[in-house]
Amino acid sequence: MAEFNPTELDLKVGFEIHQQLATRTKLFCSCDCEEAGKYDYSFVRKLRPTRSEMGALDPAAMFEFSKMRSVEYNASFGSSCLVEADEEPPHDVSGEALETALIFSLALNSKIMDEIHVMRKIVIDGSNTTGFQRTMLVATGGHFNAGAKRVGVQSICLEEDAAKLIDDGKQTRKYGLDRLGVPLVEIALEPVTGKPDEVMQVALTLGRLLRASKRVARGLGSIRQDVNISLLGGAVVEVKGVQQLDQLVKVIEYETRRQHGLVLIAQKLGERNIVAEKVGKRIADVTEILEAAQSQIVKKILGVPDSIFSAIGIPGFTGMIGYEPYPDIRIGIELGRMVKFYDLDGVFHSDELPNYGITEKEVTAIRKKLQLHDIDAFVIIGGPKNMVGAAADAIIQRLKAAIVGVPAETRAANVDGTTVFLRPRPGAARMYPETDIPTIPVTESMLKDLADKVPKPWDEIVDSIAKKYELNRVIASQIFDSDYLGTFESIIGNTGISPTFVASKLTEGLASLQKQGLDVTALTNEMIADIFGRLDAGSIAKESVLVIFEKLARKEANTVDEAISVSGMSSISDEELSVILDRIIEENAKAVKDKGMGALSTLMGRAMSILRGKADGQKINQFLKDKLEKLVK
């Protein structure tokens, strides 16, 4: 296997950051931006590709159409209306959202367009009911400083978020309309070198800059990063849907390895002088040959009506489809993931056969049918006839691309940092004007009014938070970077609890739960406020806060009340507390007799083991002390 040395690969990483805005309404209607708890009704649509204003069809749109399925949209009252259902023209662009995009442009020193044009970006995977995403270029150019480094900005766009994928079934794809139309600002950065620390620094700095405006949504999914990764000056691979910074580093590492692996494969193929045009020239239906095989997988595939197996001859590829320059980086895997987009599972190649119940006998028969030489490989693909045809075309294109190296494509990020093929890279042909919305002139007086609203730098804001709430700077920066700054501020405003206590629970406390793999998003801001409210009222103890957080994050409870009851804590009255403490003292009478006041710590330990979460620790301590003093006297 090859030595992997990323520093020599001229790795370039370009970010596109998509940040949801915390506006009162959606971008093109008056619905609110909250997620719907449940859906009230649904409807079914199909999308078709259309030509752009330049007369061209977009490759990504054609790809989606080639595997067209019905799309079911689920909607709820309040979170979507006729606009999201594509049953009413869009309303005017939300002034609040546009203002925010302009403020970000000013903060990033970008050049704001004289007149903004809303465009339709064709996306026919169903994630937009219209078949396009409305987007507008607000500014180009600009820069900001990340540490000592100056990072260039390419463009700033304001666009609508897509519908939320609920389920991707074989026949129907399901989306929720609540997220569709939520305003997003997309900021594309100039490529930087791909060193992980630099990448983290850039993403963190930009994220902080946006948050400083207090105009952005927070929480999981509210900021998403697309990353464009290229190496050795090769084709650009766009990876979508990176949600967390540590995932970003893993994605870059994986893509570097994968793309370099593909380059190494291409080099080897180059030595064989393969003619790309010959790839896929020989295709044959091999259903009859495989029907004879004792393979469970084959039998399962052919059990579906109208299913066939096609074999594609790949000249000169023997050994190369299964070749792994790095662990798990091989063309075979790419093909397997690619055909999944045609809802097919049954793809095999000659480097891995005989296997899966397909024997030497069938392999020989297929080779004979395709008239292959030993140096030639083949790929077989099985499933419903229409899908097999489309998938075979995609496989041929992919293998031709393997000769060149890295194909330009859009991939999706997995949580573990690996990426999977999503669709070919879309081109400019997918953009045409949104004729339903007039162009928007940006006047100098508008910009003058916004100058005051440009957020202060992160450091200054952290300092002011630290000062205002008497926090140390570390906790102040943590609470600012967290998703809970707004929640924190409202709790401090509404209760008399110490800011340091609240901040530490919302940062270190929640982080510790997250480290255990728990889903802290199960705790809504309302729940958190409720818990601290109860603490303030004295109805729960300080020690209970994290316990309640944990019950909710473990989904052992759905409400704060439930969490309190499942953790066996419900606050007890002073009278009850007194009775329990008297009992504990009685049980430990010997220790009290022997040690006097010195027995306090033993008693306290015993009491806390029984009363944790039911009564405040300080109160227990005070009660015990009083009782002991009386006894000792």
Next chain:
Amino acid sequence: MTDGGSGGYRGAGLDLLSSHHLSVGDTVSVTTSDGELAGVIMPRYESASDNYLVIKLKSGYNTGIKTDRVKSISKLPGEKIKTSSTAKVPDEDKSLPRVALISTGGTIASKIDYRTGGVHAALSAAELYSSVPELANYARVDPEVLLSEYSENLKPEHWTLIAKKVAEKIESGDYNGIVVSHGTDTMHYTSAALSFALQNIPIPVVLVGAQRSSDRPSSDAAVNLLGATIFAARANVSGVFVAMHAGTSDDVVAVHVGTRVRKNHTSRRDAFESIDVTPAALVRNNEIEMQKESQTKLTARTNAKGMKLQPDFDSRVMLIKYYPGFDPGIIENAAKSGYKVIIFEGTGLGHVNKECFPAIQRAVETGVMVFMTSQCIWGRVSMKVYDTGRDLLSIGVVPLSDMISETATVKAMWALANVQSSKDFKDTMLENISNEISESIPVSD
């Protein structure tokens, strides 16, 4: 916008382009105080401000540059915009029924031409099959462009033109059905007009439109066109129909009887509804389901001759919607201005304020024929229930049962051109020629 070169530019924008010998489609580099932007010059909408130049950047985004900020502009080598159409006409299956597709405008099979900024009909057979390839599975479609008008611009003369064209196609004997593509705003007026102008037709004539223009991936045009074509080619009935989405989903097309349909929503796909009756049929996932409970009496598809073409209309008909505060002088003016027929859209069961009675009386005396429909849309007028109605009857106002007011207006225009005496006119208005009157209205949800 007809001049491709100026592409909607006027004033400062046009001056900038012409002084640099530039036109829409040229690739240019524009320098302002902010730096340089390169892209293709795009057309300008006529309604937008004059002082901007629109260019399409390489990313595909369009952006406007204020002309007074342009320091320099120069043409770059680059290809002019060209529209490409490489679609092929599939081999025709001779066993399939033949359908004539007459285009009158609207957005069902049109493309936005950004070179000229206009919408043009994309109706070569090749373009049609390339946008709705499934059509080739159901029929051999012969497209013909008759008009290219938004439907709000259509007038009774256009109905005459369309009726004659449909008659010509029917008389050729070549077709199993006719589809007429139409803008949706007045499609129900045209469907009513054809229902009276073309009687005893042997095959289905189906009007079809789209509520979302066909330049959008989510357009309803393809599903509607497919539904209309399948019904025209295969349904075992004859007559004039309107085919549009039955609901918001893309699975069912409703086929409405031409005189009993109305556009009841500004923007929804299922804006068209049958009034007082069930639709004649549904086309569900490309299969025709005749609605047996439909109250309309349909005639079967036939080979028999005997079509009656009466394509003329006389537009001296006024449709008047009554409202509180209505000025009876409007009635007087209508009579004075030479209108021959007034169709009232009265309140409730068919009423207008008693203050209107003298004006109506005088209009009737001068020979104006006055009819009553209801602004309630659904239901029948019943003018014997209240005094107001009885008084109006005695003045000579003729109730039109549950005829839709728009249908009544079109019918009056047709009858005015084709019936001589006023007695015959009234009889004609009350005769149920093309299901415009429902004999019984079902109780439904």
